[in-house]
Amino acid sequence: MENQIPVIGRSQPRFDAKAKVSGTERYAADYYPPGMLWGAVKYSDHAHARLKKVDTSGAKEVPGVVAVLTCEDVAGANRVGIPPRPDQPVLADEKVRHRGDPVALVLAESKEALAAALDLISIDYEVLPAVFDSQEALMPGAPLVHSENENNILHKGKILKGSAKEALKECAAVVEATFRLPRQEHAYLETEAGVAWVEEDGTLVMIVSTQTPHRDRMEVAHALGLPPGRVRIMAPYLGGGFGGKDGISVQCFLGLGALHSGGRPVKIWNSREDSFLSSTKRHPATVTIKLGCGADGALQALCCRLFLDTGAYASLGGPVLTLALEHAGGVYRIPHVDIEGYCVYTNNPVSGAFRGFGATQALAALEQAVDMLAVKAGLDPLVFRLKNALRRGEESACGPLRTYSTGIASCLKTIMDHPLWLEVRSWEKDAPPFKRRGVGVAAVLQGVGYGPVVPDYANAKIELLEDGRIRVYSGVTDMGQGNASTYLQIAGDILSQRFGDMEAVQPDTARTLPSGSSSASRTTFTYGNALIKAAGLLRERILQRASLMLMGAAYTELALLPGRVRHIPSGRDLPLGLIASMLDSSEKVCVYSYVAPVARDIAGIDENFRNMGYPHLIFSYGAHLARIEIDEITGEVTVKSYLACTDAGRVLNPQAYEQQVHGGIVQSLGYTLFEDFQVQKGEILTTGLATYILPTAVDVPDLLSIAVQEEEENGPYGMKGLGEVCANATFPAVANAAARAAGRRIFEGPLTAERILEVLAEEHKGE
Amino acid sequence: MKKEFILPKTLEELWEARAVHPRGALLAGGTDLLVRIRAGRADSQALISLDRIPDLRGISTGDGEIFIGPATTHQQLLDDYSVQKHLPLLRQSVEVLGSPQVRHMGTLGGNICTASPAGDTLPALYVLGARLDLRSPQGCRTVPIKEFIEGPGKTVLRKDEILSGIRVPMPDPGFRAGYHKVGQRKAMAIAVVSMACQVWINDHGTVGRIRLGWGSVGPTVKTLPEVEKFLEGRPLSLEVLREAGQMVSKGVTPIDDVRAGAAYRRLVAGRILLRLLDLLRKEVF
Numbered sequence A: 001m002e003n004q005i006p007v008i009g010r011s012q013p014r015f016d017a018k019a020k021v022s023g024t025e026r027y028a029a030d031y032y033p034p035g036m037l038w039g040a041v042k043y044s045d046h047a048h049a050r051l052k053k054v055d056t057s058g059a060k061e062v063p064g065v066v067a068v069l070t071c072e073d074v075a076g077a078n079r080v081g082i083p084p085r086p087d088q089p090v091l092a093d094e095k096v097r098h099r100g101d102p103v104a105l106v107l108a109e110s111k112e113a114l115a116a117a118l119d120l121i122s123i124d125y126e127v128l129p130a131v132f133d134s135q136e137a138l139m140p141g142a143p144l145v146h147s148e149n150e151n152n153i154l155h156k157g158k159i160l161k162g163s164a165k166e167a168l169k170e171c172a173a174v175v176e177a178t179f180r181l182p183r184q185e186h187a188y189l190e191t192e193a194g195v196a197w198v199e200e201d202g203t204l205v206m207i208v209s210t211q212t213p214h215r216d217r218m219e220v221a222h223a224l225g226l227p228p229g230r231v232r233i234m235a236p237y238l239g240g241g242f243g244g245k246d247g248i249s250v251q252c253f254l255g256l257g258a259l260h261s262g263g264r265p266v267k268i269w270n271s272r273e274d275s276f277l278s279s280t281k282r283h284p285a286t287v288t289i290k291l292g293c294g295a296d297g298a299l300q301a302l303c304c305r306l307f308l309d310t311g312a313y314a315s316l317g318g319p320v321l322t323l324a325l326e327h328a329g330g331v332y333r334i335p336h337v338d339i340e341g342y343c344v345y346t347n348n349p350v351s352g353a354f355r356g357f358g359a360t361q362a363l364a365a366l367e368q369a370v371d372m373l374a375v376k377a378g379l380d381p382l383v384f385r386l387k388n389a390l391r392r393g394e395e396s397a398c399g400p401l402r403t404y405s406t407g408i409a410s411c412l413k414t415i416m417d418h419p420l421w422l423e424v425r426s427w428e429k430d431a432p433p434f435k436r437r438g439v440g441v442a443a444v445l446q447g448v449g450y451g452p453v454v455p456d457y458a459n460a461k462i463e464l465l466e467d468g469r470i471r472v473y474s475g476v477t478d479m480g481q482g483n484a485s486t487y488l489q490i491a492g493d494i495l496s497q498r499f500g501d502m503e504a505v506q507p508d509t510a511r512t513l514p515s516g517s518s519s520a521s522r523t524t525f526t527y528g529n530a531l532i533k534a535a536g537l538l539r540e541r542i543l544q545r546a547s548l549m550l551m552g553a554a555y556t557e558l559a560l561l562p563g564r565v566r567h568i569p570s571g572r573d574l575p576l577g578l579i580a581s582m583l584d585s586s587e588k589v590c591v592y593s594y595v596a597p598v599a600r601d602i603a604g605i606d607e608n609f610r611n612m613g614y615p616h617l618i619f620s621y622g623a624h625l626a627r628i629e630i631d632e633i634t635g636e637v638t639v640k641s642y643l644a645c646t647d648a649g650r651v652l653n654p655q656a657y658e659q660q661v662h663g664g665i666v667q668s669l670g671y672t673l674f675e676d677f678q679v680q681k682g683e684i685l686t687t688g689l690a691t692y693i694l695p696t697a698v699d700v701p702d703l704l705s706i707a708v709q710e711e712e713e714n715g716p717y718g719m720k721g722l723g724e725v726c727a728n729a730t731f732p733a734v735a736n737a738a739a740r741a742a743g744r745r746i747f748e749g750p751l752t753a754e755r756i757l758e759v760l761a762e763e764h765k766g767e
Numbered sequence B: 001m002k003k004e005f006i007l008p009k010t011l012e013e014l015w016e017a018r019a020v021h022p023r024g025a026l027l028a029g030g031t032d033l034l035v036r037i038r039a040g041r042a043d044s045q046a047l048i049s050l051d052r053i054p055d056l057r058g059i060s061t062g063d064g065e066i067f068i069g070p071a072t073t074h075q076q077l078l079d080d081y082s083v084q085k086h087l088p089l090l091r092q093s094v095e096v097l098g099s100p101q102v103r104h105m106g107t108l109g110g111n112i113c114t115a116s117p118a119g120d121t122l123p124a125l126y127v128l129g130a131r132l133d134l135r136s137p138q139g140c141r142t143v144p145i146k147e148f149i150e151g152p153g154k155t156v157l158r159k160d161e162i163l164s165g166i167r168v169p170m171p172d173p174g175f176r177a178g179y180h181k182v183g184q185r186k187a188m189a190i191a192v193v194s195m196a197c198q199v200w201i202n203d204h205g206t207v208g209r210i211r212l213g214w215g216s217v218g219p220t221v222k223t224l225p226e227v228e229k230f231l232e233g234r235p236l237s238l239e240v241l242r243e244a245g246q247m248v249s250k251g252v253t254p255i256d257d258v259r260a261g262a263a264y265r266r267l268v269a270g271r272i273l274l275r276l277l278d279l280l281r282k283e284v285f
């Protein structure tokens, strides 16, 4: 592979695969600096309580304990989070607001000393009334999670168009239902981890597993009271992120620890239990939908009410709600919509970013309602969807005109023509004894990038090294999706260099340039666009200097080849190292700043809503089909076949594309069938991987992925974001299949065997 | 904290090690013990391994029974011809235990001594009438498995004893066997309900003899002699199995936990009898 010149559009093993598979790649969790101390956090014993006294004296006496730190040791604002509500303390000061709230940080020589000290921290609480349900939290008189606020609403939003309530009355068919979507844990392989130390000049340095190194730098500096220039953050490859590392996890503990360690490095690596306790989750959601269509099957009106339980702190709850609302109308033209949502504080675990970012929950509900309506109107679910699907140039249910590539109709048609759909009737009829079969489809979308206000830029940086090799400075974390490999593919394609002639520097605030977060289906779109230009500049510089060295050879006589420039007429080769020696140091590095296009007609939109990301301009689309079998004896679901058709523009690397699609489906099959992060009165019941059930290889069928390659004119090589859209359709597709097989629908996820058997039993009651 | 790890090579060395470390824990595959130690629920000052004692490993046949050393791994059971030939029920239960990794480390003795209500080999061993050798430096006694296990994690093993052998009577030929496990997913799943069955069908198609055992629906494996009696002499038809299933649902004593509710377990414990319709089409041993 090292000897290949990467070509855009051709399957390539990932550049990072070998080091990862052979175990040589170092993740943040793999660093053990000499002389390091271990750090760990003492978490709250209550979901909601006033802190009266934190007594650390006993813990400090444990041999091997170096420091026991509380909020009093935090010199800065002691708050993290994004504007307008950076409301999460590094270490709890006045109150604790959920069971995962950190109260003290211990540094010790060994894990044993750490454990002993954590047990000896004695905390005096005044337990406060707490609230654990998003709708109860909205009632007058509900306990306030943040006493300084008037109520528990973190964010609310509305999308109104036409007159939905009246229009519903005119509809030929209307359905109404309430769906409950579960809380999901990211469950990345690498729990939150990192090491930190203070350099001689006072700079705080950390290597940490994060999707947002440049934003972290600002947050850490602000919370701990350091100038941002004195904080350096490095983000090696992540062992998974999925949104769970979009923002601060252990960064401030690492920093605080390093500032109080007597000059020694500090390492923190959360146990799975601590990770479950303290990390953010996918928002549990309650979505009520009323959807109606005319006699011709054209969707007319949608009313939607959406409640998200955001837990104790803001995290990214505001933008998540905004995207949930923006995606609540799905891939359709609907003239009348009335959508309203609330993102509500509770004393539950904090909810935040998770692949799909609110769209997942909204679409899980909508796409089930669409199926219910198709049944009611007597229409084929695919024909019904296709009839209402947006075409480019049309106005979507929830946003402005679709001005760019809009491939949902092609996705739906691809399913329609596929044997898995064409032969479905006979397949359903052939169910073996005690099995019921059903097929389900769903159509989804996902906005690409941040939206209209938060600048969505990337700064690409690429260098010709002294030895003639090419180095790409990646500004955007690679959390496993493979964007770093794609960056090298782009650079190699433009500069005609082999993988073996190139290297990628992972994000480091001291070396790579701010390029936003690894999130929002933007990592290849935004940085890729910047990199194409930067690599083009470097190519031109190389050729220009080669021309000079050849006494003015025309560019047309020069060919850039691996490791060299060839003068075609003479056959003479100039090694790139030689050319590098002829470049001034200011020329060897090329940078390019790219800003993604955003929707312009946003004048009438509520400012708060705009700031939180509404509306998007470019969307990716997908339609999925699932064939499932239900076991009538036990209620177990087996997914037998699965087809995903995706419009994420042109495909740069089919293998990497397919991996993303597969990963999105598998993660969402877990969400659909098994994963239920259970919390009772603020207490986590599924405390680890023995009770929080992730899918295994044998729970997943062969997954078929078809790319509907509509070119996106703004995307690098015509691509658009893929990482999230592939995760949105699985829940509704499988739920629709289950409803067909069982003859009844289950309105609460996940669709466990227990819930399925319950609805099958209801059927017998009626007999 | 210094931890001792001891690898005795004979039973005598094992007794010595236990005398020196009275609070030491016996380690077979460690797939239960290490989990408990990590959770702070077991002592770990000294670990005494059973891995290198030849007397405690391996499978032998004789005297109308199969003798299995407690430190035999699940994978070794799967690979063994006499287990394949005579104890298909045990084999089926091991096939769905954990994952390949767990089956290569975990042992039959460990599964028995853990005495989990969900232990996958236990319903099979109850149905097969397994007897256990409990050995101490003073001597050996043999007890039936259903007297060995007293409750979740509770056995009659004395402090100075180890489980030194599992004796499974060779079943009379002409039987069919099935282990049916319901978990929260298709592999690496703790049983939410399980049922082991061994049945001899008469020439005229009715049940001659049947032995049944359920896991995860009570503190220990549940056997229901009244259900076996009801089935004996009857054909394994849909109606008969439905009726028997209702008796089962009444007879089991499951609890609610984070994995599943009691009502579901109760229902499925009965319905799972319907799997026996498949059994008639299965291989006869």
Ligand SMILES: Cc1cc2nc3c(=O)[nH]c(=O)nc-3n(C[C@H](O)[C@H](O)[C@H](O)COP(=O)(O)OP(=O)(O)OC[C@H]3O[C@@H](n4cnc5c(N)ncnc54)[C@H](O)[C@@H]3O)c2cc1C
Pocket (backbone or CB within 6 Å): B025, B026, B027, B028, B029, B030, B031, B032, B033, B034, B035, B050, B070, B071, B096, B097, B098, B099, B102, B105, B106, B107, B108, B109, B110, B111, B112, B113, B114, B118, B119, B120, B121, B157, B161, B162, B163, B164, B188, B189, B190, B191
């Ligand atoms: C990921 C995972 C998945 C699992 N899945 C399943 C599953 O699907 N089904 C299932 O039934 N189990 C499962 N288990 C539990 C476990 O693997 C089995 O119970 C296994 O058989 C235990 O055997 P072991 O040799 O590892 O026991 P160990 O952990 O070594 O020992 C268990 C206990 O028994 C004692 N002990 C062991 N041998 C003897 C002896 N000869 N005499 C006296 N005491 C002894 C030990 O001191 C210890 O207290 C799983 C475990 C893990 C970690």
